[in-house]
Amino acid sequence: MRRIGLLVSVIPLALLVGCGASALPVGQMAPPREEIRAAEESGAEKNPRAALHLKYAKDQVAEADRFLKNGDEQQAQLSLMRANADAKLSLELVREEKARTEVEEVQLKIQQLQKTTTSSP
Amino acid sequence: MKRFNMTEINMKRVLLACIVSQAALLSACAAVPPKELLDARTAYEHAKSSEASRVTPADVAEARDALGLAERSFDNDGDSMATRSYAYVAQRSAERSIVRAGTLTAGADKERAEKQLLNNATSTAESKTKEVSEKNQQLHNKDQQLQNKDEKLLAAEKKAKDALDRLAAFASIKQETRGLVITLPGGVLFETNKATLLGTAEERLNQVAEALLQDREATMVVEGHTDSQGNDAINDKLSLDRANSVRDYLIKRGVAADRISAVGKGSKSSIADNKSAEGRANNRRVEIVVSGRNNSAVKTTTVVK
Numbered sequence: 001m002r003r004i005g006l007l008v009s010v011i012p013l014a015l016l017v018g019c020g021a022s023a024l025p026v027g028q029m030a031p032p033r034e035e036i037r038a039a040e041e042s043g044a045e046k047n048p049r050a051a052l053h054l055k056y057a058k059d060q061v062a063e064a065d066r067f068l069k070n071g072d073e074q075q076a077q078l079s080l081m082r083a084n085a086d087a088k089l090s091l092e093l094v095r096e097e098k099a100r101t102e103v104e105e106v107q108l109k110i111q112q113l114q115k116t117t118t119s120s121p
Numbered sequence: 122m123k124r125f126n127m128t129e130i131n132m133k134r135v136l137l138a139c140i141v142s143q144a145a146l147l148s149a150c151a152a153v154p155p156k157e158l159l160d161a162r163t164a165y166e167h168a169k170s171s172e173a174s175r176v177t178p179a180d181v182a183e184a185r186d187a188l189g190l191a192e193r194s195f196d197n198d199g200d201s202m203a204t205r206s207y208a209y210v211a212q213r214s215a216e217r218s219i220v221r222a223g224t225l226t227a228g229a230d231k232e233r234a235e236k237q238l239l240n241n242a243t244s245t246a247e248s249k250t251k252e253v254s255e256k257n258q259q260l261h262n263k264d265q266q267l268q269n270k271d272e273k274l275l276a277a278e279k280k281a282k283d284a285l286d287r288l289a290a291f292a293s294i295k296q297e298t299r300g301l302v303i304t305l306p307g308g309v310l311f312e313t314n315k316a317t318l319l320g321t322a323e324e325r326l327n328q329v330a331e332a333l334l335q336d337r338e339a340t341m342v343v344e345g346h347t348d349s350q351g352n353d354a355i356n357d358k359l360s361l362d363r364a365n366s367v368r369d370y371l372i373k374r375g376v377a378a379d380r381i382s383a384v385g386k387g388s389k390s391s392i393a394d395n396k397s398a399e400g401r402a403n404n405r406r407v408e409i410v411v412s413g414r415n416n417s418a419v420k421t422t423t424v425v426k
């Protein structure tokens with residue numbers, strides 16, 4: 001009977017730890033305003049995919065504000081976490097497009113130079 | 122029938138309740154993964170098998186860790202808002218790792234392209250510089266040639282002028298519409314009524330030849346003239362013979378035969394009064410009419426008979 005009693009006390013505790021103790025690194029998360037601002041200044045609005053993720057980020061920041069007003073800090077932090085992920089992705093999408101455009105510009109210069117060289121007498 | 126005391130019965134009940142509650146908890150944990158988690162797994166697998174794993178391994182590792190967090194949340198909390206949020210972040214993280222790989226690859230491509238552009242520009246500039254240098258050298262050579270030519274031309278002109286100056290010492294030289302007339306004092310080329318050149322005449326004709334040879338393109342006509350004494354037939358023949366004597370001598374001195382001709386004018390082209398001895402002396406002459414290359418420089422040498 002002692003063994004049964006031990007099981008009764010240990011198993012629910014283990015289950016509690018397993019299900020409820022996942023480490024949520026939400027902590028004190030500030031709104032991803034820097035990422036959003038950087039994405040906006042980089043021209044995210046002109047890149048459809050970047051613009052979409054920028055919108056997601058802004059929507060989720062607004063959502064976080066609503067959660068905070070309702071006193072649900074946990075949900076607010078999760079929203080900010082998602083907003084942060086979207087803002088970073090938006091910014092990276094703009095950077096990638098810019099990098100590709102720069103490559104195309106240099107390649108165009110190479111072509112123009114070749115054309116000039118071959119067409120000159 | 123075996124009897125249980127109340128303590129044992131209570132324990133069994135508690136145990137049963139625990140088993141039921143554990144089963145309920147297990148059931149909650151074994152829920153179907155939410156769409157966000159499935160998407161995150163797919164996104165991570167995609168990132169892992171893409172160029173990102175080579176170009177941005179740290180970012181792919183970050184996505185893996187984010188997915189791990191979502192998986193643990195799902196294991197612990199099941200389909201909770203936290204699980205969905207972690208999965209959402211994991212998916213974005215995986216996507217960002219691929220995009221960042223694209224950014225870095227484009228950056229490397231740009232660097233390579235810029236190097237190529239620089240090399241091509243340098244090569245083109247060097248080629249142009251070489252081309253310009255060669256053209257400058259060609260121009261310099263042409264300038265040099267022109268300068269040499271100018272110098273030669275100036276030297277030739279000076280030589281021609283010197284020859285004419287020397288000629289002017291014994292012949293008068295004047296410009297007419299048909300050329301330049303050089304008048305020589307009479308009686309220095311031929312004996313009276315003869316067409317044979319005197320020894321002293323040859324020396325002077327040498328100077329005439331020297332002057333004429335300065336222009337290899339020039340054409341010349343040697344005209345013989347007499348005074349009016351005697352009949353025309355004799356004078357015409359004498360003037361032609363004298364013109365031929367001068368022509369032959371000049372050819373001997375290097376004047377091209379196809380550029381020099383001789384005519385006998387007799388007494389028909391007098392330039393002075395035949396009544397006086399001085400006038401007759403002036404009429405006895407040989408004229409050499411020279412048409413220059415440009416048809417402007419015409420030299421006429423008059424040698425008195």
